[in-house]
Structures are given as C-alpha cells and as structure tokens.
Amino acid sequence: MTAKEIAKLAGLPESEAERSEVREDLEKILRYFSKLEDLDTGDIEPLVQPVYRENALREDEVKDPGFGTKEVLFNAPDAKDDMIRVPRTI
Amino acid sequence: MNMNEKTDMNPLAEQVLDRIRRQEDLLRCYISYDIEAVRKQAASVEKKIKDGEFRSPFAGIPYAVKDNLCTAGIRTTCGSKMLEHFVPAYDAAVVEKMKAAGAVLIGKTNMDEFAFGSSTETSFFGPTRNPADLSRTPGGSSGGSAAAVASGEAVMALGTDTGGSVRQPASHCGVVGTKPTYGVISRWGLIAYASSMDTVGTLTRSVEDAATLLDVLVGEDERDSTSLPHPRPGFREILNSDVRSLRIGIPADLIDAGVSDPVASSLETAAKALKEAGAIVERFEIGLADYLVPTYYLIAMAEASSNLERFDGVKYGYRTADPASLSDLYQKSRAEAFGEEVKRRIMLGTYVLSSGFYDEYYLKALKVRRLIKETYDRAFCKFDCILTPTAPTTSPLLGEKPDPISVYESDLFTVSANLTGCPAISVPWSRDEKGLPIGIQLMADVFCEGTMLRAANALETLREVRFYE
Numbered sequence: 001m002t003a004k005e006i007a008k009l010a011g012l013p014e015s016e017a018e019r020s021e022v023r024e025d026l027e028k029i030l031r032y033f034s035k036l037e038d039l040d041t042g043d044i045e046p047l048v049q050p051v052y053r054e055n056a057l058r059e060d061e062v063k064d065p066g067f068g069t070k071e072v073l074f075n076a077p078d079a080k081d082d083m084i085r086v087p088r089t090i
Numbered sequence: 091m092n093m094n095e096k097t098d099m100n101p102l103a104e105q106v107l108d109r110i111r112r113q114e115d116l117l118r119c120y121i122s123y124d125i126e127a128v129r130k131q132a133a134s135v136e137k138k139i140k141d142g143e144f145r146s147p148f149a150g151i152p153y154a155v156k157d158n159l160c161t162a163g164i165r166t167t168c169g170s171k172m173l174e175h176f177v178p179a180y181d182a183a184v185v186e187k188m189k190a191a192g193a194v195l196i197g198k199t200n201m202d203e204f205a206f207g208s209s210t211e212t213s214f215f216g217p218t219r220n221p222a223d224l225s226r227t228p229g230g231s232s233g234g235s236a237a238a239v240a241s242g243e244a245v246m247a248l249g250t251d252t253g254g255s256v257r258q259p260a261s262h263c264g265v266v267g268t269k270p271t272y273g274v275i276s277r278w279g280l281i282a283y284a285s286s287m288d289t290v291g292t293l294t295r296s297v298e299d300a301a302t303l304l305d306v307l308v309g310e311d312e313r314d315s316t317s318l319p320h321p322r323p324g325f326r327e328i329l330n331s332d333v334r335s336l337r338i339g340i341p342a343d344l345i346d347a348g349v350s351d352p353v354a355s356s357l358e359t360a361a362k363a364l365k366e367a368g369a370i371v372e373r374f375e376i377g378l379a380d381y382l383v384p385t386y387y388l389i390a391m392a393e394a395s396s397n398l399e400r401f402d403g404v405k406y407g408y409r410t411a412d413p414a415s416l417s418d419l420y421q422k423s424r425a426e427a428f429g430e431e432v433k434r435r436i437m438l439g440t441y442v443l444s445s446g447f448y449d450e451y452y453l454k455a456l457k458v459r460r461l462i463k464e465t466y467d468r469a470f471c472k473f474d475c476i477l478t479p480t481a482p483t484t485s486p487l488l489g490e491k492p493d494p495i496s497v498y499e500s501d502l503f504t505v506s507a508n509l510t511g512c513p514a515i516s517v518p519w520s521r522d523e524k525g526l527p528i529g530i531q532l533m534a535d536v537f538c539e540g541t542m543l544r545a546a547n548a549l550e551t552l553r554e555v556r557f558y559e
Contacts, residue, residue: 046456048512
C-alpha cells in the first residue's frame with residue numbers, strides 16, 4: 001500500500017502523505033512495530049479488553065438526556081431549520 | 091493540602107485564583123478559565139455547605155479538569171483546533187460526580203492534542219511550562235493538570251491516562267498521579283483516544299487526597315458499557331502506611347533498558363527506604379521488555395484512528411471553507427484541523443487495521459498483549475507491587491524535537507499498566523541535581539488499589555525531599 005492510499009483511507013487528502021519526512025516517519029514506525037514478529041504467537045488468543053466483563057446489556061429505552069436539538073446544533077458548523085447542511089451529494 | 095483540615099472554603103478558592111492571576115500568563119496550565127464564574131460558583135457552593143446540602147470532603151475544593159472531559163456549557167477542545175469552539179451539552183460522568191460533591195471547577199487544563207503526546211507541546215493552544223523549571227515541559231498528555239496542581243492553580247485535578255498521561259506529568263511536576271484499574275471510573279463524556287486503555291485518573295498533592303478522590307469517582311455507570319463495579323472500594327478508610335511483609339518486585343530488565351543516573355539512584359533509595367520499613371524488596375526479570383512500547387503504540391494508534399473518524403467537519407468541530415464536495419469537506423476539514431502527531435497516528439492506525447495488514451500488525455499486537463498480560467499475572471503471584479521509576483529521565487527542555495520513536499520509548503515504565511488494565515501510581519520521591527522532581531511508580535494487580543495506595547503512602551511518609559508538606 002502506498003502512503004497516498006493510507007492517507008485516503010485515513011480520511012485525509014493524498015497530499016498529506018506526499019512530504020518525504022512524513023513518509024520516512026511512517027516507514028520508521030512500521031519497522032519499529034515489526035519487532036513483534038520476533039515473538040511466536042501461534043496459538044495465543046488475542047486480548048482486546050484487559051479486564052474481563054460480561055456484555056453489558058440494557059433495555060432499549062428512550063431517556064431524556066437533559067438537552068435538545070438546540071444545544072446539539074449549537075456545535076454544527078452549518079445548520080438550517082434544525083438540520084445540518086452539507087455540500088450537495090447527488 | 092489535606093481536605094479534612096480545611097476551615098473555610100472561599101479563602102481556598104481565592105488563594106487559587108490569586109495564584110492564577112500571578113502565574114498563569116507564564117505557566118499556561120489552562121486552555122479555558124473564567125475567574126468571575128469561579129467566584130460565583132464558590133459563593134453558591136459556600137451557601138449550600140452552610141445549608142447542609144454538601145457534606146463531601148470536596149465541597150468547596152477548587153479543582154481542574156483536563157480538556158478532553160466534557161463540561162456542559164464550557165468549551166472542551168481536547169487541545170485541538172478541531173474542537174476549538176466545541177461546547178458540550180452535557181457533563182462527563184466524573185464532572186457530574188465532582189459537581190454533586192460540591193467541588194469548585196476552576197477551568198479546563200492544557201493537554202497534548204487528543205492526548206497524543208508526552209510533553210503537552212502538541213496542544214493547538216501552545217505548551218504549558220513546568221512550574222519546577224519554566225524552560226521545561228510539564229510532561230503529558232495531562233501536563234496542564236499536573237502543572238496546575240504543582241503550582242497551586244488548583245488543589246487537585248482530573249486527568250486521563252492511556253499510556254502514562256497522568257503518571258508521567260505527575261512525575262515531571264512533582265505531584266501524585268494515580269491511574270486506577272481499567273473500567274472502575276466511568277468514561278462517559280471523555281473524548282476517546284484508545285478505548286481499551288483510556289482511564290480517568292487523578293493529580294493530587296498527597297496519596298491521601300488521591301484515595302479520597304478515587305472514592306468519589308469509582309463506580310459502575312450504565313452509560314459506559316466497559317465500566318465495572320470495584321469489588322473493594324473505600325480506599326481512604328483503609329489507607330495506612332504499613333508495608334511490613336509487603337512483597338515488592340523491581341523488574342531489573344526494564345530498568346536496565348535505560349534510565350538516567352539520577353533516576354536510577356532515586357529508585358535505589360526508594361527501594362532501600364521501603365525495605366527498611368519492613369517490605370520485602372527483590373529484583374526480578376519481567377520479560378518482554380522490548381515489546382511493551384511497540385505493542386502499546388500499535389494498539390493505541392489503531393484504536394485512535396477508529397475513534398477519530400467521527401471528526402469529519404459535519405456535525406460539530408472544524409469545517410473547511412468552501413468544500414467542493416462531501417469527501418472534499420471530510421478530507422480538508424481533517425487536514426486543516428488536525429496537528430502533525432494526530433495525522434501520523436491516524437495514518438498508522440488506519441494502516442495496521444487495513445485488510446492485508448490487519449493480521450500482521452493489529453492481530454499480532456493483540457496476541458502479544460495477551461502474553462504481556464500473562465507475564466504480569468505471573469509477576470503478581472510473587473509480588474504485591476511492582477516498583478519502577480515513572481519516567482526514564484526528568485523533564486526535557488521545551489522545544490526539543492526528538493524523533494517520534496524516542497518519545498514513544500520514554501513511556502517504557504507506564505504502558506504496561508494500560509496494556510494489562512492494572513492500577514499504577516506515581517509518587518514524587520526525590521529531585522535531580524537541577525532540582526527537577528523524580529517520581530517513583532508503584533503498580534499493583536487489577537482491583538488492588540488498596541495495597542498500591544498503602545505502599546505509595548509509605549513512600550510519601552518515608553521521603554526526605556520536601557514537596558508540599
């Protein structure tokens with residue numbers, strides 16, 4: 001995979017990966033990660049959560065969060081009529 | 091400062107505000123604070139204390155909150171241009187708890203952007219200075235919180251610790267930094283970095299304050315589905331400094347991987363003091379020393395890249411001007427508002443999670459994480475606590491631009507607590523020849539905060555260097 005492709009997957013413009021120092025750093029850090037190849041981990045179960053807990057399930061109920069559309073849209077960069085506006089998509 | 095000795099709350103808030111007036115322009119601990127709002131809050135809390143509404147030891151205590159924890163109506167930036175004008179509609183669970191206890195919120199503290207860093211220098215709002223030496227960093231990422239507590243610009247502070255971000259700045263600034271067991275404090279309202287390791291932690295001037303504060307903060311919360319009830323809460327009540335027969339292990343292979351001379355001798359004197367107080371202190375080999383930091387960073391970056399996908403310039407946060415299309419809006423907003431370290435981590439995180447590389451990198455790291463967890467499980471069969479320095483050196487000078495890997499490597503002693511979910515604490519122990527604080531770290535098995543705090547309290551009692559008494 002090229003640096004440009006990585007940038008695109010990361011939701012960044014391809015130009016972000018064009019600078020040589022960025023590419024060098026990415027390569028250096030990936031080489032650093034490759035150290036883990038030394039270890040034999042064939043039968044080992046991956047560990048995702050460090051402290052085990054059962055799935056936390058609860059009823060799917062609507063609860064009042066204590067705030068409404070106005071407070072949420074306050075942070076929207078561009079909103080109109082209780083909706084968030086984005087560039088035309090189709 | 092001991093909360094139980096307080097006589098009048100308003101003088102304490104005034105004292106803190108006075109420090110802010112005199113020092114804050116220089117130190118830059120805070121991203122946001124409002125002196126008049128603090129006065130009003132302190133007065134209203136004072137009235138409620140008199141009316142008997144607040145009885146908590148924290149009623150009237152001025153405290154600071156790291157700027158990645160949401161505060162209703164107060165902007166929460168995460169140290170990033172992306173959230174420069176973001177005002178949350180709700181409080182983080184820990185802020186709710188402090189409010190309910192009557193603590194007085196002073197302001198929001200500076201941090202590395204999205205908590206990605208160890209010096210607070212990647213903040214969009216500029217660096218914080220270390221109160222012990224203004225030419226140096228306070229550490230990070232909770233550098234503003236640590237500097238605020240060290241300088242008296244807050245009595246205590248909340249921080250967050252994903253790989254050492256509470257403990258390392260505590261060590262560099264000379265305050266107590268505590269990271270409890272993963273999951274025992276709700277992360278509701280925390281802007282996520284690496285969700286399998288993010289932990290809310292505390293910065294205080296004493297171990298006793300830390301124990302008291304943890305008692306307020308721990309507890310299961312249905313809004314954070316990874317939160318857990320603590321099986322043995324009530325830390326303040328059982329706190330003493332008796333370390334007789336306590337088994338303490340020093341992982342020699344980790345120490346040998348490289349610490350500065352003053353830090354090495356600080357660890358030696360701490361070990362000797364604990365031994366003289368009756369603890370059984372032994373050196374041992376923990377193993378996997380070379381793999382802790384790469385495993386941590388690989389997992390942290392993977393989770394970060396996923397967590398930071400939400401910042402797309404649509405619903406909140408920074409949006410680029412005049413985007414040509416929706417995808418242009420996403421990409422340009424992110425490119426213009428994220429700093430260099432954030433972009434580096436999300437690109438690497440995206441790469442290690444991408445199909446074709448997932449098994450080689452991410453899955454491999456999760457397997458090594460299991461090996462690391464098993465290694466520490468074995469160590470905790472032999473020892474009650476693991477003793478190390480918190481950081482390999484004292485605080486670096488501001489403006490140094492070391493290469494990213496050497497910055498990552500300086501987290502050698504702190505990341506294992508996050509990979510394993512174990513609690514760990516940094517206690518100020520000594521100073522180097524320049525007078526810079528050196529912290530000693532104690533780590534214990536999951537849910538063993540009680541033992542850890544006891545050993546930390548012993549260190550605080552035994553130390554010969556003055557910090558805050």
